[in-house]
Amino acid sequence: MGIQVWFIVLGVGVMTLIVWDGKRRKLKQRSSSAAGITPKKQAVEAAPISNQPAEPISPPQANASTVSTPNIEGLTGGSRIGSATHILGKVIADEPVLIKGRLEGTLIAPNHPVSVTASGHVASYIEGSCVDIDGHMVGTLKANTKATLLSRARLQGVVEAPRLECMAGAWLQIDVAQSANRQRVAMVS
Structure with a gap:
């Protein structure tokens, strides 16, 4: 052979x-x-993902020469919208969501944290239990527990949250709605 x-x-x-x-x-x-x-x-x-919101972030020191921003990109598990992704439409999630790309439409995750990084752009509507914004958003932000606007946040529209935290450096042009009463607020920092 x-x-x-x-x-x-x-x-x-x-x-x-x-x-x-x-x-x-x-x-x-x-x-x-x-x-x-x-x-x-x-x-x-199959390990369960913690539904606890992120630990509270203390405000930056007033006398510090450099202002450090918290790292919201450390989200483990959940859905991620990457920086090269552009979504038009409605997203409903039953897990944490991290947005690095563009979302033009609606994002609803009422029982989970939602984070928009510095490279993220959102237009229209976001709902989450704890919402952290470090990027750009135009539209309505509804946080069921707390909304946090980090130092690079650029927000225009309506914020509806029982608690609103705004870091130094964030730019806002918003209406703040808390339950049934709505107050007109416009701040630039």
């Missing part, structure tokens, strides 16, 4: 072993899941 025939026989043998190994792994996975044993990889992926 020639060398080519041996390579073919060897290749067929290797492929047979790969198929048998795959079948063995599937049977092992099925039997362990039927017995209630969760493999380590699945246990890590």
Whole structure:
């Protein structure tokens, strides 16, 4: 027999072993899941995500020469709208949301935190339990717990929140709505 025939026989043998190994792994996975044993990889992926809002951020020191802004990009889990992504329409999420790109439309995540980074641009409507804005937004912001406008925030529109925190450097041209009463506020800092 020639060398080519041996390579073919060897290749067929290797492929047979790969198929048998795959079948063995599937049977092992099925039997362990039927017995209630969760493999380590699945246990890590199925770990619950904390629904707690981010820790409170203390305001920057007045005498500090450099103003540090909190890192809202450290969101673990949840949905991310990347910096190269542009969404037109409605997004409804039942998990934390991080926006680095553009959203023109509606974002509703009433029980989870929503963050807009410095590169994020949002037009129209955002609703979340705790909303942090460090980018640009035109429209209505509704925070069920607290709205935080960080130092690079540029906001124009309506803010409806029981608590509103504004860091030095944020630019605002907004109406502030708190429950049924609405007050006209225009600030530039």
